[in-house]
């Protein structure tokens with residue numbers, strides 16, 4: 296891990312970004328305009344968002360929450376955006392079925408449609424029925440041969456800072472956003488709060504090319520009624536939307552082809568840290584030692600920047616169970632990076648190994664301040680903290696071949712911190 300200065304980052308980033316944006320020449324044609332007599336107000340659900348249940352190189356899942364009878368055709372119509380100038384044939388639309396299930400604690404319905412068999416690294420257009428706007432999205436590339444940008448953060452809520460960070464995130468043209476828990480602060484009891492957060496995401500998380508930015512989320516304490524040591528049923532809104540990825544448990548691995556794996560943990564909210572989840576982590580990391588990019592996402596930090604790492608007599612400190620049970624596995628399999636949240640600051644640890652600074656150790660980035668903030672003035676007194684600040688922030692991650700750049704941005708776009716991680720040698724345990 297190497298800190299960079301702003302000029303180095305800019306020099307390495309913007310040329311690459313230009314290459315990323317160099318999409319093939321396309322000509323987009325709108326479908327035939329229907330008879331004016333049949334034209335009605337377009338169907339445009341304000342909670343529409345994208346996520347993944349399985350491989351992001353070939354699938355996409357669209358979901359929205361709304362009234363049962365808001366549209367008589369919730370079928371998803373979709374097809375690749377790219378057309379050559381000389382292709383004058385009518386636009387072709389494939390269709391995907393939409394399922395409808397009750398959205399918890401409301402009279403509303405959750406609509407979900409998974410598109411499968413998509414082409415990797417391809418921009419698509421999408422409509423809901425025949426009377427919605429045409430949305431755009433892109434599948435992840437088959438290989439990480441070019442540069443690839445995504446954003447991460449956590450602890451959002453619905454305040455103006457969360458909205459500004461949404462806008463800032465979208466400006467980075469990320470392929471996706473990782474949100475590491477405490478999404479809306481609905482506490483499993485307020486569908487109104489959850490849907491407000493979702494409306495903000497739906498409205499603002501659209502990139503500069505008009506493409507929707509898919510979200511990947513893990514569970515935090517504020518998704519769960521009671522916060523800790525509860526069950527799935529105590530996090531009704533989270534699992535209403537993400538049970539496709541979290542089918543078997545409240546933790547999961549999401550594999551992007553064979554080049555990137557996100558290991559999404561539950562830091563003791565709907566599953567205990569010790570026991571089945573730790574066994575799963577050992578097995579899951581062992582199976583992914585060949586991945587060039589292996590990234591863990593926690594809600595509660597292993598190395599907290601605000602709360603006490605050590606508990607008072609007889610009680611556990613923040614992240615202590617994780618440091619005892621998960622960190623040895625992170626080190627055994629030499630993961631590339633741990634993204635963690637919950638403490639509401641910006642923080643970067645030193646590379647850590649065996650609880651000590653070590654140049655070959657693991658970097659922990661956090662600490663969840665997309666829309667929530669605590670004072671980080673005392674954080675840097677902790678031996679494991681390299682830098683910390685009281686900043687609403689998100690982090691932009693750019694993968695370039697065997698190295699990764701990590702740039703923390705404040706809501707107004709000011710750079711808080713830049714560092715770099717490189718390809719690691721992993722053993723099979």
Ligand SMILES: [Fe+2]
Nearest residue numbers: 450477637667
């Ligand atoms: Fe939080």
Ligand SMILES: [Fe+2]
Nearest residue numbers: 477515516637
């Ligand atoms: Fe939290």
